[in-house]
Amino acid sequence: MSSLVSVAALRGSRAAWAFGVLTVTWLAAVLFAHGFDSLSNFRYLVQTASFLGIVAVGQTLVVIMSGIDLSVSGVVALSAVVCAKVASGTGGGANGITAALALSALVGAVNAAGVVWLRVPPMVMTLATGTILSGALLVYTDGSPSSAAVPLLDSLANGRLLGVPWAFVLWLGITAVAGWLLHLSRAGRYAFALGAGERAARASGVPLGATAFTAYVCCALLAGVAGLVLLGFTGTSSLTMGNPYQLLSIAAVVLGGTSILGGRGHLLGTVGGALLLTLLTALLTSWNLSEGVRQVVLGVLIIGLLLVYARERRT
Structure with a gap:
């Protein structure tokens, strides 16, 4: 019992650290940048952070079990393109949404099959899948954007519930469900065990294939x-x-605070990380810094944290 408490405290401290840095960054934005103290700007930030946050929830599930998914950018585009094409044709919005989600799940199944049964390294498998998706979408669309008006998606992306963007509500709902599965269910324990060590997990009876398949x-x-x-x-x-x-x-x-090596992490911290990155990007943009400079800042930050977490793992 004491070990469980200590693990929970460690995870909680990492999540608290992410929100602490977020708070400091927000205060800096309010003091040194224009407009960050307004309610409308705050709503816009949490709304746009939701798009990243939803993707990051799924990425957390994979990283915790010592994997990675580099195909998410292709899946985001695939889902939007397919839905727009179907909805703007004769299929309608509901069929477009269904087709988009079905194809997205299929891509995840292909990634899982390559990683689990073909034993292709996750980085290689998902990068290859993402590259294939980019090429297939280029052929499918001839490189032209597609427009579609889907009322349900418009309300979900731009509407509000008691002043709170629906997109943010959706993100928190997804995080709550995924958090319960990851931190309070047997499937979540399997994911953490797999991330901590495949041999030990197999010896403990963890269904490795099913766990990885579900995560991807x-x-x-x-x-x-x-x-x-x-x-x-x-x-x-x-x-x-x-x-x-x-x-x-x-x-x-x-x-x-999730270890890139797997086995440790918390979805609450991912929420703080997504909000922090969105705020940081908006802050750098408000200072008229170029896209290249913003990428350099984010890359340096990621490398620094990776070094810290790798050192923690060795000790």
Whole structure:
């Protein structure tokens, strides 16, 4: 019992650390940048953070079991493009959403099959899948964006519940369900055990294949959900709309305190990481820094934290 309490305290402290850095960054933004103290700007930040946050929830599930998914950017674009194409044709919005989510789950199943049964390293398998998706979407769309008006997605992306963006409510709901599964269910214990060590997990009777399969399918499915909400937010799908979320989803996981080596982490910390990255990006943009400079800042931050967590793991 005492060991369980200590583990819970450790995870909680990492999540608290992420929110502590978020608070300091927010105070700095209010003091040194214009407009960050307004309610409308706060609503916009949590709304846009939700798109990243939904992808990052799925990425957390994979990273905790010592995997990684570099195909999420392609799945985001796939989901939005397919839904837009079907909805703007004769299929309608409901069929477009169904088709998008089904294809997203299929991509996750392909990733899982390659990692689990073909024993392809997760980074290689998911990067290859993402590359294939990018090429297939280019052929499918001829490189042209697709527009579609889906009322459900528009309401979900831009509507509010008692002043709170529906996208943020959706993100918190997904996080709550995933958090229960990860931290309070047997499936979650299996994921942590797999991340801590495959040999020990196998010896303990953990169903390795089923655990990895579930994580990769959920990750791709959540990337698909994010793509649908993004479609509702912009009204247009494009081949590159998911590109920012490949790096940022991993960064949100790491900034939230989840070990990139697997076996340790908490979804609450991922929420803080996604909010922090969105705020930091908005702050750098308000200072008129270029995209290249912003990428350098985020990359340096990620490398520094990876070094810290790798050192913790060795000790």
